[in-house]
Amino acid sequence: MSTQDQQPATTLRLASGNGPITRSILPHPPRDALPSELPIISLAPLFSPSSSLSSRLEVAKQIHQAATTNGFFYITSHGISSSVIQEAQESAFRFFRSPVSEKEKASMHNSLYKYGWKPPRTQRLNPFESVDHRESFSWRYDPRYDPNVRNIxxxxxxxxxxxxxxxxxxxPWSAVPPEFKAAVIRYFQAVLQLGRILQRAFALSLGLEETAFDEKSRWPDLGMAVNYYPPLSGGVSGEKEEEGDKTKVSIGSHTDFQLFTILGQDEVGGLQVLSRSGQWLNAKPIPGTFVVNFGDYMQRITNDKYVSTVHRVQNYSGKERLSMAFFFGFNLNETCEVLESCVEEGEEPKYEAVSCWEWTQRRVRMMHDVKGDGS
Structure with missing residues (x-):
């Protein structure tokens, strides 16, 4: 038996919408995920006008399998051109590499709702880990930038x-370079359309009509964060320590709030997914794909069938890294309960109905209520 195998598991603490939770972490360094653990799913049948319902159901079947295991998967044939992605990445890198005096014009401190640029070392997503070694630019849904809304x-x-x-x-759009706004909004709109198509496959995967979620997300609760990660010092990925006993992270261990997330990442890598057995898995970049994962609200309405998986970023690549995370939720006025199709015979719903507005407020409150030493 190896020394690692003899080491005890450690406990990871984090926030959730139902209060503090813990996860047991195996005493092994992160390893690359197997294809069976983070599968690649082609969405081609969702975009073909001639595709049959049976072909879309096959996609839904693959999603269901991924959703009930590790809750993470890659998507390909997603309908977004590489030029839209590349232009957004390049403009984002230019923005983050620009002088602080320029970025401060779009500072979150000038926003009523904390939208805009957040400087380095000002965020800590998990109070039990180090400060997040990143800076970011974030915003939420604005119908003026929704191609489906013609008259607000x-x-x-x-x-x-x-x-x-x-x-x-x-x-903050009035305070950033016009080319940054144009490229990133164009990317946002493309991913919004992808999200609306993807949610139909999710409905099918849950035994619902294909359009079951359409009206519930007509004016969705969306968020997007463009994250810039400088390389961490300390060598290779693993349990590097900083600030006493806190694990050093680019972004701390967490789960997402809403239904699902569509993540665009560059070729550098650093995303790590916690398997259900407690093993950190590297979600290595695969050209031409997005990473998709489910959030807490999806886990809730599926009676814990679909997994909202813990994940983090550790960028020990020696290079700067960029990611663009798109968070998709129902309209904030919608109230959802556990779906009947997710309650097996002999089971009971585990959760009461809750509005999306109440859920997001509760989730944020719980995150701030969970305190770590020195946070």
Missing amino acids: EEEIPDEVKAMIKHDPDDY
Whole structure:
């Protein structure tokens, strides 16, 4: 038996919408994920006008398998051109490499809702790990940038409009270079359309009608974060220590809030997924793909059938890394309960109905209520 095998498992603590939770971590360094652990799923049948329902159901079957194991998978044939992705990445790198004085014009401190640029070492997603070694630019859904919304005043109910928050004067977009705004918004719109198509496959995977979620996400609760990660010092990926006993991270261990996330990552890598057995798996970049994972709200409405998986980033590559995370949720005024199709005979729903607005507020509150030593 190796020395590693003799070492005890460690306990990872993190926040959830139901209070603090823990995960047991095996005493092994991160390893590359096997194809069976993080599969690649082609979405080609979802985009073909001539595809049959049976071919779309086959995609849904593969998604169901991934969703009920590690909750992470890659997608290919997703309909977004490489030029849209490349232009967004290149413009984002230019923005993050620009002088601090330029980035500060779009600072989150100038925003009513904390949108915009967040400087390095100002975020700690997990209070029990190091500060996040990243800077980011983030925003939330604004119907002015939704290609499906033609008339905001006429189409969107007042109760929904009251929940959609954005700053006056188009901030932070009014404070960034026009080419950065244009490239990143174009990417955002493309991924929004992909998300709406993908959610139909998710509905099929849950035994629902293909359009079951369409109205629930007509004006979705969306967020997007463009993250810039400088390389961590210390050598190779693993349990590097900093600030006492805190693990050094580029972004701390966490689960996502809402239904699902579509992640675009560059070729550098650093994303790590925690398997259900407690092994950190490297989700290595695969050209031409996005990474998709499920969030806490999806796990909730599926009665824990679909897994909201813990993940983090450790960039020990020696290179700067960029990722673009797109978070997709239902309209904030929607109230959802456990889906009947996810309650097996003899089972009971584990969760009560909760509105998307209440859920997101609770989730944020729980994250801030969980405190680590020195956080």
